[in-house]
Structure formats: C-alpha cells, structure tokens
Amino acid sequence: MDQQSITLTVNGRNFEFAAEPRKLLSDALREDCGLTGTHIGCEHGVCGACTVLVDGQPVRACLTFAIQMEGHEISTIESVGGHGTLSPLQQALHETHGLQCGFCTPGIVMTFEAFLRANPDPTEEEIRDALSGNLCRCTGYQNIVAAIRLAAARIREST
Amino acid sequence: MKPASFQYLRPVAVEDALRHLAQFAPEGKLVAGGQSLAPMMNMRLARPAQLIDLNDLTELAYVKEAGQWLRVGALTRHQRLAASPLVQRHCPLLAQAAQTIGHYAIRARGTIGGSLAHADPAAQLPLVAVTLGARLHLRRQDGARVVDAADFFLSAMTTALAADEMIEWVEFPKAQPGEAAAFRLFNRRHGDYALVAAAATVECDGGTVRRLRLGVGGAAAVPQALCALAEGATGRTADERWVAEVAQAAARQVNVDDDARVPAHYRRELTGLLVARALGRAAGLRG
Numbered sequence: 001m002d003q004q005s006i007t008l009t010v011n012g013r014n015f016e017f018a019a020e021p022r023k024l025l026s027d028a029l030r031e032d033c034g035l036t037g038t039h040i041g042c043e044h045g046v047c048g049a050c051t052v053l054v055d056g057q058p059v060r061a062c063l064t065f066a067i068q069m070e071g072h073e074i075s076t077i078e079s080v081g082g083h084g085t086l087s088p089l090q091q092a093l094h095e096t097h098g099l100q101c102g103f104c105t106p107g108i109v110m111t112f113e114a115f116l117r118a119n120p121d122p123t124e125e126e127i128r129d130a131l132s133g134n135l136c137r138c139t140g141y142q143n144i145v146a147a148i149r150l151a152a153a154r155i156r157e158s159t
Numbered sequence: 160m161k162p163a164s165f166q167y168l169r170p171v172a173v174e175d176a177l178r179h180l181a182q183f184a185p186e187g188k189l190v191a192g193g194q195s196l197a198p199m200m201n202m203r204l205a206r207p208a209q210l211i212d213l214n215d216l217t218e219l220a221y222v223k224e225a226g227q228w229l230r231v232g233a234l235t236r237h238q239r240l241a242a243s244p245l246v247q248r249h250c251p252l253l254a255q256a257a258q259t260i261g262h263y264a265i266r267a268r269g270t271i272g273g274s275l276a277h278a279d280p281a282a283q284l285p286l287v288a289v290t291l292g293a294r295l296h297l298r299r300q301d302g303a304r305v306v307d308a309a310d311f312f313l314s315a316m317t318t319a320l321a322a323d324e325m326i327e328w329v330e331f332p333k334a335q336p337g338e339a340a341a342f343r344l345f346n347r348r349h350g351d352y353a354l355v356a357a358a359a360t361v362e363c364d365g366g367t368v369r370r371l372r373l374g375v376g377g378a379a380a381v382p383q384a385l386c387a388l389a390e391g392a393t394g395r396t397a398d399e400r401w402v403a404e405v406a407q408a409a410a411r412q413v414n415v416d417d418d419a420r421v422p423a424h425y426r427r428e429l430t431g432l433l434v435a436r437a438l439g440r441a442a443g444l445r446g
Contacts, residue, residue: 002166021167021210024201043160044198051264057238058264063197067167068190068212111264132349133262 006067010035011079021067025059026050028066029076037077037106041135048134051107052076058114077106080113088158089113089151098147100138108134108144116152120159124149162200169212173219173298176211177325181300183209184322190214191234192269194261195277219272219327222246228294228330229253233272237261237284240271249333252291252340252358256283259342262350272326280315281352281377283342289382290358290374291331298327312381335370338362341440343433344377353377354421357409357433361397361441368397368442373405373434378426379414388412397442406435 003018010033017032029038029052041047043062050061053075081087086094089112099105108131115122115130122130127148131141170176180187188207190196191214199205213219219234222243229249231240240246240257247254260266260274260283274284275295288295288308295306297320311319320326334340344356355377362370371389376382392405410431417423439445 002164004167020164022162022164022200024161027161043201045194045261045265048262048264057267059268060194060264062201063193063268065162065167065197065210068169068193068214114267115263129349130263133264 004067006032006070008033008066008069008074009072010074011076012073019066021065023066024062025052025064025066025069025074026061029061029074032066035076035078039103039106041103046135047104047107048111049104049107051110051134053110053114056114056117058111075110075113077109080109087113087151088154089116089147092147092151092154093144096143096147096150098139098143099136104134104136104138108136112148112151116148116155120152120156122148122152160201162197163203163206165200165207166209167212168209169215171215173216173327174300176213176216177298177300177323179209179211180325181323183211187211187322189276189325191273192236193273194265194269195273195279213272213325220270224249224333225330227333229333231271231329231331233270233326233328235271237266237269237271237274241266250291250331251334252342252360253284253287253331255340255342256287256358259283259344265350271329275311275329276318276320276326278312278316278318278381279352280380280382281354281356283344283353283356283376285312286356286358286374286376286382287342288329288331289376289384290372291360292372292384293332294330295326296328296330297324299324303327309384315380334360335362337364338370339441339443341437343436343440345429345433355426355429355433357430357437359434359437359441361438363397363442366396368393368395368401371405371438373409373438375409375413375430375434378430379416383414385409385412397444399439399444402435402438402442402444405438406431409434 015033039049041049045063186208219232221232237257293308340360344353358374360372373385373389410427415423415426
C-alpha cells in the first residue's frame with residue numbers, strides 16, 4: 001500500500017516516519033515514535049485510554065489518523081511531570097491510591113491536564129462528567145475523583 | 160479494529176474541498192471531527208476510498224448573529240456550542256444539548272456539520288435542528304441551496320445531502336423573550352447515544368403558554384418535531400397538569416421503532432417521561 005512520509009510534533013520533538021494514511025495516531029505514537037505510554041484499549045473511542053492532547057485539547061488518538069496531525073502539537077503522558085518528579089495530578093493519584101493496574105491512568109492524566117486548566121475549580125459533578133470518558137476496570141472511580149479534587153486544590157493554591 | 164486503506168486529501172479552502180468532493184463522488188467522504196466516522200472505519204463498517212479532511216477549513220468554525228438567526232459554521236465543535244455565550248443566550252437548547260454529547264474528549268473534536276451529516280437517529284444536534292426549525296445551508300461546486308431541517312433527515316444515517324454536497328453552515332432561530340429551553344435524554348451509560356431524548360422550548364406570558372416547540376429523538380429513524388401537538392398545547396396555564404397531559408399525548412403520538420433491545424412500548428414510556436421532564440424544566444416547574 002502507499003506509504004507516505006509523515007512528520008509529527010510530539011512533546012516538542014519532531015518524528016518523521018513512513019506510514020499509510022490509515023495509520024491511527026495511537027499506533028503511530030507507540031510504533032513510530034516509540035512513545036508507549038499512550039495505551040490502546042477499545043479502538044473506537046469509548047475507553048479513553050489513548051487520550052492525548054492536540055494543541056492543548058483532549059483527543060482520542062484512536063479516532064484520528066496520524067496524517068491528520070501534521071502541523072499540530074501533540075502532547076502525550078511522557079511530557080507530564082519530569083525526571084523523578086510527578087505532576088500534581090500524578091502525585092495525587094499516587095497518594096489517594098487512584099490506580100491499580102495503571103492501564104487507564106495515562107488517558108485520565110491527559111484528560112485532566114486539559115480539564116483542570118479550563119476548569120480550575122470544578123464541582124464533583126463536573127469531574128465525574130469529564131471522567132465518564134475514561135474507563136477504569138480496577139479501582140472504581142472514588143479514588144480517582146479524590147485525586148482530581150486534591151490535585152485541583154493544590155494547583156489552585158500554588159498559582 | 161484497523162481501518163481499510165484509503166487515500167487522503169487535506170484541502171485548505173472550501174472551494175478545494177468541494178472540487179475534491181465532486182471529483183471523487185460518490186467515493187469521497189468528508190471527515191471533520193471523525194468521532195463517528197473513525198470508529199465506523201476502525202470497525203470497517205465504513206470503507207471510504209477517499210477521505211477529504213475538513214479540519215483546516217477554520218473559516219467554517221464560528222458562531223455569529225445574523226438578524227433573527229444564530230449562524231453556526233459546520234466545523235464548530237460541540238465544546239464551543241456548549242460554552243459559547245452567544246449560543247447560551249440565543250439558542251440555549253443547542254448549548255444544553257451539545258453539553259450532553261459523548262464525553263469531554265469527544266466534544267472537543269466532534270463538529271455540528273459532522274453530527275448533522277452523520278444523522279444518527281438518537282443524536283442530539285439533529286433533534287435540536289428539527290425541533291427549532293433550523294435551516295441547513297448546503298454547497299456544491301456549482302451552487303448552493305438551503306434545506307429545512309424537517310426535510311433534511313430522510314432515514315437513519317440518510318440525509319438530503321447529495322454525494323458532492325457539504326453542509327457549510329446552519330441557522331437556528333434565536334430564542335424569543337420569555338422563552339426557556341430544556342433537553343433531557345436517557346441512556347444506559349453516561350455518554351452513550353440516547354435511547355430516547357426530548358427537546359422543548361416553552362414561551363410563557365404571565366403563566367400562560369404562548370408557544371411550545373417539542374421534539375423527540377431516538378424513538379424512530381429520524382428525529383420528530385411534534386408540531387401539531389405543540390400548537391394545540393398553547394393558551395393554557397403551564398402547570399403540572401399541563402405537563403402531564405402534553406407528555407402523555409407525546410408518548411401516544413410519537414412514531415416509534417420496535418426491536419428486541421428497545422421495544423416500542425419502552426420507547427413510548429421513555430418519551431412520556433423525558434417530555435415531562437423537559438417541559439417541567441422549561442416551564443420553570445422543576446429543576
């Protein structure tokens with residue numbers, strides 16, 4: 001099939017590779033950019049595990065084709081936190097036991113990176129509405145909601 | 160769960176998109192947010208040979224006033240419809256409905272043009288368009304036409320759009336003074352398509368209903384505006400009895416499909432319940 005040269009800007013770095021137009025962004029991130037923190041669950045937009053940011057907005061990587069993302073800024077879980085440090089939300093998830101197997105966690109972190117920037121002081125109902133797009137099969141959602149609330153409070157205090 | 164191969168074009172002007180569409184019809188498929196098309200392609204329910212990506216046509220992403228109408232560009236994303244002060248003020252039904260679509264990340268990407276063209280029987284925006292009497296402005300390479308929402312949705316996922324035509328913008332009539340709106344839906348999981356949804360606007364004058372618009376989605380292949388019922392329900396006091404009578408009439412009169420998963424009697428029951436909730440809210444009787 002016809003492969004094309006595709007250049008993606010991910011976490012501030014350019015990745016150039018050859019792929020068909022049908023290559024999903026989720027597969028390109030993992031296979032062509034070597035960024036395996038983005039997880040693939042359902043591949044039809046329901047589970048939220050593959051959520052990344054495109055120009056700051058949360059996007060299902062499995063519902064976009066890599067070729068569509070040329071010229072856009074993609075951020076993945078690898079851009080969150082730093083060497084040996086956690087982001088406020090990652091730290092809060094750690095403290096409140098907001099994950100068990102961790103498969104859904106990158107998608108949740110990326111979703112709420114965007115959400116908390118747009119809604120710094122959300123109600124629990126708003127958090128749950130936004131979280132409804134990320135399925136977790138281990139913990140239930142109580143501790144994830146607690147982590148998001150804790151992270152929101154800490155981010156508000158520090159700014 | 161991987162899509163079949165396709166060719167890809169990414170026009171930067173509406174004219175280019177229309178030219179591609181004419182050139183490749185009927186194999187060309189427009190993609191905007193892709194929140195319905197991409198899952199269908201991943202599951203190979205859709206296998207377009209030629210994808211034409213509209214996401215660079217940012218001139219089609221807008222909300223603006225045009226006299227008595229609110230004009231919305233086809234590439235306007237659901238998130239913006241829900242959050243836009245202009246939409247909230249002039250077309251609150253549209254803002255409320257947009258807020259209930261899918262999930263946060265889906266709303267960040269999905270577009271009004273895509274939702275209307277996709278025409279899922281249970282989708283929010285087709286229901287709002289039909290309920291409010293929206294006008295869809297369609298374009299092809301060699302012309303343009305306007306189609307009323309009532310004439311646009313032909314059947315499930317089937318519209319009046321020709322193979323070489325695209326939606327350029329949509330106009331919704333502005334809300335009148337004293338008018339309130341409510342959108343209610345029922346689904347089994349938050350963010351799923353509705354089994355049934357109800358949309359209503361109620362315009363009251365001193366407690367008397369001057370104007371009612373009422374629509375039901377999900378019950379059958381296309382969203383339905385219950386115009387005759389709504390007209391007959393005016394001139395009365397907007398109280399709980401009125402709500403109950405209109406809701407019962409809606410449940411009786413609505414066209415319903417019947418299948419094993421969602422039987423007809425259940426669709427009628429949901430219609431009555433959701434119409435009552437929407438009317439109760441729009442008439443200011445309930446939260």
